Amino acid sequence: MRVFIACLGTETNTFSSLPTGEQTYRDTAVFDGDATRHAPNPFSLPLHIWRERAEAEGHDVVEGLCAFAQPAGRTIRRVYEAYRDRILEQARAALPLDLVLVNMHGAMVAEGYDDCEGDLLARLREVIGPDAVLGGELDLHCHITPLMLAAATALVTYKEYPHIDIGERAEDLFRLCHDAAEGRTAPVMAAHDCRMISMWRTTAEPMRDFVAGMKAREGKDGILAVSFGHGFPWGDVAEVGAKTLVVADGDEGKAAALAADLGARLWAMREATRPTAMGIDEAIDRALAVDGGPVVLADVSDNAGGGAPSDSTFILERLIARGVGDAASGLYWDPVAVRFCMEAGEGASLRLRIGGKCGPDSGSPVDLAVTVKRIVTGAKQTFGAARNRIGDAVWVRAEGGLDLVLNTVRTQVFHPDAFTAVGLDPAERKIVVVKSTQHFHAGFAPIAKEILYVAAPGAIAPDFAAIPYTKLAKPYWPRVDDPWAG
Numbered sequence: 001m002r003v004f005i006a007c008l009g010t011e012t013n014t015f016s017s018l019p020t021g022e023q024t025y026r027d028t029a030v031f032d033g034d035a036t037r038h039a040p041n042p043f044s045l046p047l048h049i050w051r052e053r054a055e056a057e058g059h060d061v062v063e064g065l066c067a068f069a070q071p072a073g074r075t076i077r078r079v080y081e082a083y084r085d086r087i088l089e090q091a092r093a094a095l096p097l098d099l100v101l102v103n104m105h106g107a108m109v110a111e112g113y114d115d116c117e118g119d120l121l122a123r124l125r126e127v128i129g130p131d132a133v134l135g136g137e138l139d140l141h142c143h144i145t146p147l148m149l150a151a152a153t154a155l156v157t158y159k160e161y162p163h164i165d166i167g168e169r170a171e172d173l174f175r176l177c178h179d180a181a182e183g184r185t186a187p188v189m190a191a192h193d194c195r196m197i198s199m200w201r202t203t204a205e206p207m208r209d210f211v212a213g214m215k216a217r218e219g220k221d222g223i224l225a226v227s228f229g230h231g232f233p234w235g236d237v238a239e240v241g242a243k244t245l246v247v248a249d250g251d252e253g254k255a256a257a258l259a260a261d262l263g264a265r266l267w268a269m270r271e272a273t274r275p276t277a278m279g280i281d282e283a284i285d286r287a288l289a290v291d292g293g294p295v296v297l298a299d300v301s302d303n304a305g306g307g308a309p310s311d312s313t314f315i316l317e318r319l320i321a322r323g324v325g326d327a328a329s330g331l332y333w334d335p336v337a338v339r340f341c342m343e344a345g346e347g348a349s350l351r352l353r354i355g356g357k358c359g360p361d362s363g364s365p366v367d368l369a370v371t372v373k374r375i376v377t378g379a380k381q382t383f384g385a386a387r388n389r390i391g392d393a394v395w396v397r398a399e400g401g402l403d404l405v406l407n408t409v410r411t412q413v414f415h416p417d418a419f420t421a422v423g424l425d426p427a428e429r430k431i432v433v434v435k436s437t438q439h440f441h442a443g444f445a446p447i448a449k450e451i452l453y454v455a456a457p458g459a460i461a462p463d464f465a466a467i468p469y470t471k472l473a474k475p476y477w478p479r480v481d482d483p484w485a486g
Contacts (some may be wrong), residue, residue, distance in 0.1 A: 001098040003049050003054045006064035009105035013304055013307025014236040016073035025069040027409050035066035042386045043068035046137050046170035047102040059213035064090035070410050071307040080110035084120050091127050099181045100134045106142020107232035114237045118147030126152045135177035141232040144191050152188040153180055154247050157227040159211050161202045162439040164384050176224050187224055187247050190255035192263040194242040195476045197233050197464045199275045203441050206269050222249040233464055238471045277455035277462055280318045286452060293430040296448045296486045301458025303437040305412040308459035309358035310435050313366045313369045315456050324386045328426050329433035330405030331413055338406050341372045341394040348372045361459040370396040374423045392399040393424040412436040415443035
């Protein structure tokens with residue numbers, strides 16, 4: 001069997017003013033046919049798994065482009081088309097192909113393309129023909145579109161948020177698609193539009209039980225895979241929103257029935273799963289009242305993983321104004337401040353302007369007298385089974401014991417080693433502010449006395465009813481109480 005593997009994706013916040021160009025991809029991951037010869041990152045990990053599994057079966061593997069970018073605004077058209085066409089060229093050169101597996105995101109938008117994944121899959125289908133098996137792995141914050149469903153043989157999304165299961169889902173997709181290529185199964189897909197826009201934290205009930213229920217359905221009674229695409233709220237596209245997706249063996253009616261049943265269950269749980277968040281001062285008060293620490297405050301509105309700049313100062317300003325010491329905060333994407341610190345050197349004291357550089361959603365710059373405690377070039381942090389680039393990172397300490405981590409590659413906080421990479425142990429602080437919505441949870445929950453979600457101002461403030469969509473034609477909850485009425 002001849003197998004082709006590739007990757008192209010990003011999560012696009014269409015309301016973001018940050019353009020996603022070639023440099024943004026290169027800052028994250030670009031490999032032209034050799035990703036599996038390098039250590040896995042979160043985006044290349046599926047390719048490593050697919051190559052290993054295919055070669056273990058004795059198949060010939062052809063590896064194409066792997067390009068992924070940190071979430072921001074729309075991808076520049078020429079960049080998307082160049083990456084897409086490179087994958088198509090590589091697939092065409094590898095013909096004939098029996099099995100094609102592509103790691104994507106599912107919420108990628110480029111200039112002129114609202115559904116990049118659907119466009120890529122449809123063009124791949126034209127290249128490889130109707131008989132080859134075409135599978136895709138998606139982030140659960142995806143837009144599941146009719147074009148994607150029509151072009152692919154099977155799609156599988158992550159089940160966990162935080163995304164600790166990227167490798168597991170890659171294994172699932174390989175097994176599902178390999179069985180289809182061997183003629184053992186005939187996958188068909190059905191999706192159900194839940195007409196809800198929200199965020200679902202799978203670390204807490206009732207979502208923990210819902211995920212367990214999805215897994216329990218797989219491999220029984222002809223059900224091959226069950227996914228819940230949470231949707232990405234900050235994508236102004238026609239198919240934005242939560243959808244359930246089921247892959248069944250030759251029975252589309254069975255897939256549709258289960259997708260609808262799961263959607264009804266999610267609807268019934270909508271209030272129980274609605275994410276809650278505190279105001280800044282309320283969260284600080286709560287944290288200071290806790291006996292011991294660390295208390296983790298999640299700055300959910302400035303998560304680079306949702307396209308935010310990761311340089312907002314709203315929580316930082318309140319910590320300073322209230323004289324809160326014994327606190328650490330990061331990651332602040334501020335290449336200018338990092339350069340000044342690197343010029344000054346470890347141990348230097350200087351006045352430093354931090355954050356607030358990308359626009360109104362970033363707040364105002366904060367001027368602090370700081371000491372440069374540590375400088376690390378090429379720092380990384382843990383994300384599941386892979387390592388994620390931070391870039392050059394600096395630990396600075398302000399008066400009163402407020403510690404900040406600044407870095408040069410825009411990314412959210414995934415793990416405590418984003419701090420320990422520069423010698424700062426977050427477990428020893430009373431308060432730790434992380435710029436992340438939920439991915440931090442897997443790493444910080446074991447050390448946190450308590451975790452608080454904070455709805456500060458920012459680029460992705462969690463007010464789902466107020467997102468100014470222009471392309472979503474259907475009503476949705478929570479903008480309306482009953483999107484099914486009428």
